[in-house]
Each structure stands twice: as C-alpha cells, then as structure tokens.
Amino acid sequence: MIALQDQEKTLKEAINALHHRTFFSYFPENPSPDVYGPEADAKGREKFNNLLGQRYKELKQAEPEAWVGQEESPYTQEALGIKYPYFSPATLVNNAQEAFHQWRKVPADTRVTVLLDSLSGLQNRFFELAYATMHTTGQAFMMAFQASGPHAADRALEAIATGYEELNRFPEEADWEKPMGKYNLKLQKSWRAVPKGVALAIGCSTFPTWNTVPGMFASLVTGNPVIVKPHPKSVLPMALVVAEVQQALINHNLNPLICQLAADPDDRLITQELAEHLAVKVIDYTGSTAFGNYLESLPGKIVFTEKAGVNSVILESVVDLDKVMQNLAFSISLYSGQMCTAPQNFFIPATGINVNGEQVPYEQVVQKFADAVSSLINNPKVGPHVLGAIQNPGTVARVQAIEKMPGKPILTTCDVANPQFAQARLCSPVIYEVAAADKEVYNRELFGPIALVIKTHNTQQSIALAKEMALNHGAISCGAYTTNPELKEQIKDEMSLSGTPVSFNLTGNIYLNQHASFSDFHVTGGNPAGNASFTNPEFVVKRFTWVGFRELVSE
C-alpha cells in the first residue's frame, strides 16, 4: 500500500506548490508495476469485472428506495449491469443536513486528515478506477488511469490544500486593544469560518472524477457535506471515490453520510430537484452550457460551473512545421476530441505561415495537418490508444453532420478499428474548412473529433476571431504558434482579456489539452466557458463565511 505517510508534510508541500506553481505531483502517473506493484493491474481489472452485473453494495448508505443503473461500455456497447442505490432528493438532503452539524464542527486539520486518508484509499484502487473510467467514458486505458486516478487525486489534493490555507488565513482569536487616550479599550475577538451548508457536486460523463473531485473536496475541506450526483452514464468511477471517502469518515468515527452518492435512472433524473432544494447552498457542475447557465441563475446558491468552450489555435510562424502538425494532430485525436480543452478552431492566414523564414502556402499547411492526423490514427500501435472510444452516440452523429454545413471537407472520418474491442464505438477525426465569415459554423463547441480550419486574411484577424469566440462563447485553452515576440505579447494581452490561457509553440510530448495540478489554473472563470477555476482562491473562499465574535474585556 502506498499511503500518505506524512500528511502534514504533504499538505505543506502542496500549499507550497500552489504558490510556486512549479512542477508538483503527489500521485505517480505511471501505471507501471514498479510503482504500483506487480499485481495491481490484474487485481484492479478483476475487481472491476466482479462488479459487473451486480448491485454496488460498498456505500455506507441505508437500504435504498430502488436500485438503478444504465451504464454501458463504449468499448463493448453492452450494459455494465451495475446497479446503484437510489434515494429521493428529500432523503439525500435530509441526510446531508443532519451530517452537516457533525462535519462543520470537525476541526479543519481533522477534515484534511480524513480527506487525505480517502485519497490514500483511492490510490490503492487506481487500476479498478481506470477500468471503471475506461468502460464508462471510452477513454483509452492510459488516459483513464492517469486522468481518473493520479491526476484527479492531485486535483483533489490541490483543492484540499487551497481550502485549508484559506481556512487558516485569519486567526481564531485576537486581543484587540485600542488606545483611547486615558485608557485602552480591550476586546477579545474570535472568528469562525462557517461552511455554507449542503453542497452538490454534479459530474459529467467524459471525465467523471477529474472534473468532480475538485469541487467535492473543496466543499468537504471547508466543512460542507456533499451530495455527489454522477452522470447516469458514468456512475462507477465516482461511486468508488465516494466509497473511499465514506470509509475514511467511518475510520474517524464520523457519519459517512457527510458524503453521499446520488445515482439516478434516466427516467427519474433528480439533478434539478436537488439543485433547486432550498437547503442546497453550493453547487459544482461540469456539463452543457444550457444547464450550467440555468444553475448559475438559481437565486441564493453559490454555483461553480465548467461549461462548453470554443478553443482556438492561432498559427503564424513556426520553426518546424511537421513537429507542430504532429502535436496538433495528437491534440485533436486524443480521446477523440472529447476534452473540454481540445482545440477546435484553427486560424490560418490565407497567405500561409512562416516556417523558419520561408512562407509555406495555406493549402500546404492544411494538407500537412490532415496528413499528420491520418498518419497518427492509422498507426495501429498508436491510433487506438490515442482515440479511445466515443462516449455518446450523439458525438458520432455530430461528426457525420459536419458535412452539411457550409465549408469544405479536408479530412473525412474513416474506418478505424480497436484491436482489443471489436465492438468499440469509434469515430476518427474530421477536418473541415470554414470561411472566416461563416461564424455560425464555428462559434460553438462541436464536441468530439472535429477540427475546423478557418482561413483568415491575416494573423490580426486570427487573433481578433479567437478573442471574439472566447469572449462570446467561452474558451478553456488556446494554442498559438509564433516566433515573433511582439505578436506573442499581443496574443497574451488580447487573449487575457477574454480570460483564456495560451500555450505557445508546443511540440513533442506536451499538448495544449493538458492542465497540470498546482500549476495550471483549469478554466479561468473569466469567460462563458465557466465561472470557476481549479483551483484559485475564489474556488474555495465562496464555500464558507467568516463570522466574528467579540467581547468586552473588563479591567
């Protein structure tokens, strides 16, 4: 067992990392036997297989009102058959309200210990979690392991560290003494960080843990009980997380209902009812813009959202065009573009781009892009492990529909196969050329493996359009390729005004899709792609209220 041996040290290192924003990771991302033990993979797979077709009984919640579950594997397109306990929103909220009064009185240090214990427990199940993620989201094994396991756990640790630091930002007590001339006026003062109340964490189907644990752990560390509402198509990964949190709570003699799983069937969805419940004070959400906007509009709630965005790549000048195109091909192919950080709109000037001093025509640039994608996905040793499978059949339909829009196909979707899963739901990336004037085509997120090449008059128009898209429709990432320092500064300045982070000149094994815990803020909160950011101070301070008390000190 790889445990959080020295919790105080880990917490200190994590807080330190937050402020230096240099590389930091607690949980090893390499699923190698050298790191996790020779049997970890086989055991994890076996545990996952044993859950299939069964009632999930690990949760410390009471006898449920029903057993529900409709997950299916994008790799087999068959039902997992796992049934989860269903409770009505009223029951869940009542449980949480009762648990609140215990949890809010637990000192912050103890809360941290409980939560780090739960991550330690989860770490022992990273392989089980990987298979759970793979067979609900369609992620390839490596991504499923890393994103749902170590990377998510690091994001959770980041939220714990940020929350803990903010809870200790002000003293518990102070002696206040005001000179009044002839005497000093003395007050004994104290402050409490009072949690807001019942929290709700609403997950998505593509990154069920990575996107859910930051809000969940931020709420928990600040003293709020959490109802975890997973996406009905990807329940198991969060069920494992909740089970570990509940076990850690029990180990500390605390009410496990401080953290509950709220599974629901497709035909009796309870998210809206939970969100609108008067006792629910804090909501974290990852998902569609429409539902996110609805949640943000609910009065009297603290709402954190990550919604859809339109991510751009601005191409102007590069040193090595092949390397750039390989990098971008990987970016759009990774998990078949089912990432909120995947680039969609590629702005390329009609005059082409400068490659190491020479101008390469537009058509040639676009062709190189298409070739790089083809070459990647048709490499049987690489393609399947990059593409993964398609989570939602709607994504395949969206890719097919692209050809009905104004523009020109550059690369059409082709047959791809997964050697391990003959029935996998697959869809190779498409590249489609759109005129800069046809904004209605590219001014929204086309979730999935869809890259739009937009021919612009010049780079100034590319920048203006990328900024406009981000400002009006949101953006979570942006790539820019330029060797010109003035242009780089201009791109930073313009994109910063649209609240969009920019990755410059990435080639090799680093992609604009990737956001590292403790260093990269994920989503800025500064454009329509979401109002929250993993993990800035705002993400935690809104979850509690500073309340002060004072008493006259008699002489």
Add this chain to the structure above:
Amino acid sequence: MIALQDQEKTLKEAINALHHRTFFSYFPENPSPDVYGPEADAKGREKFNNLLGQRYKELKQAEPEAWVGQEESPYTQEALGIKYPYFSPATLVNNAQEAFHQWRKVPADTRVTVLLDSLSGLQNRFFELAYATMHTTGQAFMMAFQASGPHAADRALEAIATGYEELNRFPEEADWEKPMGKYNLKLQKSWRAVPKGVALAIGCSTFPTWNTVPGMFASLVTGNPVIVKPHPKSVLPMALVVAEVQQALINHNLNPLICQLAADPDDRLITQELAEHLAVKVIDYTGSTAFGNYLESLPGKIVFTEKAGVNSVILESVVDLDKVMQNLAFSISLYSGQMCTAPQNFFIPATGINVNGEQVPYEQVVQKFADAVSSLINNPKVGPHVLGAIQNPGTVARVQAIEKMPGKPILTTCDVANPQFAQARLCSPVIYEVAAADKEVYNRELFGPIALVIKTHNTQQSIALAKEMALNHGAISCGAYTTNPELKEQIKDEMSLSGTPVSFNLTGNIYLNQHASFSDFHVTGGNPAGNASFTNPEFVVKRFTWVGFRELVSE
C-alpha cells in the same frame, strides 16, 4: 500636511494587520487641532461654505452635458445649491472603457502608490469632508468626521492592502520542469491577474464615503476603472474623494477618467442604465434590499451588495443592568438609528433577566431601557451630538407610523432640539413592545430610531427568533448579554449559522454598531443583508481573473 510618508511600510503594516486582526488604524480619528493642525477645522468649514451654491469644478472630467444637484442639509432643510457635472451613461462607460486599457497595464505597485496618494490628499480635506457629510447625511460633526474621513480612509486602505496581497498571491513567472524518465519536460510559465473591466460603485445617502470607498478602491487596486455613482442626496462627499483620486492619477501622468463621478438628477436617474450596460462588469452597492436583489440578479456581472438587515439584541444575564441599558440606549440613538449596524429587535424573556444573581422582572428591564434613552437624548450636552439629524423625511414618517402596528408604546418620540440648528430635521427614538407572535412587525428593517422590545418565553426562543430573522431577513450585527459560558457558545454557534457577528456584553464606550477596519469584517456576506464583506479575500478576488501562459523551453 500629514502624508503617507513611507508607502511601502504602510502597505506592509496594513497587510500584517489584516492577518493579525489586532487594532490598526492609519488615519487618526481624533479631529483635534493637536493632530490635524490648529486651522484645519476652520479652513475645512470655509472650503465647504465656499462650495455652496456653486458649480463643482474640481473634477477632471470634460465639459458636461448638464449641471445637476439636489442636495439639502438635514440641519437647515435648505438646498446646498451645489451643481455637479452630468454625463450620459454612454459617455461615462466609453470614458471608462478607454481608461481601462491604460489602468490595467499599470503595475500593481504603481496602482497602490496612486491610491495611497489619493488618500493622503483626502486626509488634508477631512474637515471639509466632515462638513460635506454632516450637511448631506445629517450625521453629527464627530461621526461625520470620523466615519467619512479616517474610518473610511482606513477601510479604503484595507481594500487596497487586501487587493494588493491577492494580486501577489501567485508568481508572475515560474519554470516548470516535469521529470519524464529519460528527460525533463520544461515549460516557461507566467500568469497575469486580469481585471474584469468597468466597475460601478453605487453609494448610499447615510454613509456616502464609508460604504462606497471599499468597493471603489478594491476595484481600482485590481485594475478596474470605476464609475462612482453617489446617491443624489449625498454627492459632495464622494465628489471630494473622486477629485482626490483624479488628482493623484494626473500626478502620475495617468488618465483621470480611470475614476469618474456620475452625478444624476432626481428626474433622470442613471443607476439602472449604468448597471445594465454590457460593458459594466463589476458593481458595488449599498442600499435597499429590493434594488440590491435586482442588481444581484443581473447576468454576467460581479455584484457586491450591502442591503437591509434586522439586527437583534439577546438579553439573558448581566452584571450591571444600568451600564448595559446606557450602552444600548446609545446604540439605538447614535445617528438616530440610521446605521445598518444599529440594533432593532430586543429579545427579553417574559421572566426578566438575571442581574448579578438576581432576577429582574421584564417590566423593570424595559423601563430601565426607556429611562436610559430618555436620559441620553434629553441631556442637552450629549443628545444632539448623538442623534444628529434625520437624512430622509420618510424616516420621520416611519417612526410616526409605528404606533399603528400591533403592540404597545414604551417610549414615544418627543420634541428634541439642536441648539446649533433650529431647523434641523429631528426625531427622538421610540421603543415599542411587540409580541413574539407578531413577526410581521419585526421581520423587516424599520430604518431609523425605532427599537422593538419582543417579549419571549425564554432565552431559547430569543435565540431562535434572532437566528430566524437573520437567516430570512438578514442581519449585520447582533448584541448578546449573558454571563453563562454555555449559552454564549450556543449563541455563537446559532448566529454563526445565520452569518451574523455577535458582540457580547458590551458596556462603556464600545457599541455593537461599530465595526473596526482591519479587524471586524463588516457584513459577512452570509445572509440576506448582503453578499459582500469588508474586506475578506472574496471581496477582491472576484474583481480579476488569473490567466496563465506557457511556452515550451527547447533544449
């Protein structure tokens, strides 16, 4: 001239004070000639008198579209006759948008210098500001001096310090180096705190500077240009503040329109149009609950509010009943109850309260309260200086209307006089007894000198009602008198859940109405009395966005 000699030291001390929350004040609150010079008072009064009946020409704004002004002195009930420049919302917003691009690029250190310079300039005008405040709000001179001058300037300094600290919470740059096994992946990263954009600070008529400068300076220090929209009945105090900020901007060769005054006439109010303008991103507001709720509901805005609250006093056991009643009498009489922190609902058990071991009957407690008020306001050397004058005629009407409500008068309003101003608009405090069951009488703010005594079954009911009022109708302060430690802890716990600070056992020269900069958070943001708090981290971090950039470091 008392200048901010050592700005770096002041800023460091201010940040330090924020975190220790011990007594700290930069600006002396004593308007004595020893502190401010022998002629400061006379000169300030003269400057104020010279402004009367004139166009206010000190602002560095262009030729206005009109000259407007309808202030009148609650002491003379005559118009001040000062006319302020009027600009349309479109002009104001255009100016601010243009100024934004200069101000956002000014380094945070320089922004702090400019803002501290403006406070230094304002300090030279504290007496002029005191008369301006006195004759627009009705505050007595001492309060007008302290609240609008040193206390407001300390609150502004607090906002500057909090903002500066948060802007420096994360590094400007970092080298990120991830071990990849055979090599290290290196990224050069940088972050910018990007201001949200045009800010609007909406003032109230009773504390025109104290309530406006925190949001205004918080927006400015974080790089947002501010349009200051004063209440039409109390423009001059904020005109003086804006003039000093504009002068400091000019002294640093910056566009004075980074901070603009937006005066409007009663018949052409522009607050709503400004608030709804798409370019306005941040709004600070002090005023009515209805308008505050409307502002909070505006989509796409960061809104900070202080609205109305219902403040309670819970009486259970005391050591010296006379001292307690003198303290409470002062609390309700100070500025004739026109304070958001003034207590309104006094919960007293029907069985009376324990005084040093002996039970004093309810009737006797209430009578002592009434006697303490009468004695205070009828003392000609004290009363007028405590009561001040009534800002709004509606407040007098509200006091008179109280007798039409269910309940029993304990102390009715009486004739009070101000020896200095024969025409002052005055109204002495009333005390009215209400049954605990008649919640519709006491479940809202009755702004002005109105104290409601609510006879409860016992202290448990008192606590429950005080908490209920705060939770449902908001509260900004709470007083509690108990010598019982368990009860004290219970009151802390229950009131903390309603986001209400509690002052225990205050007697002598400290009142529950008073909130000290750098120590007491003013309004918690945790109940319907407002969503903002002077000055917690949330109050500043929402005014900017962290945006990151990264670039591959080639080997």
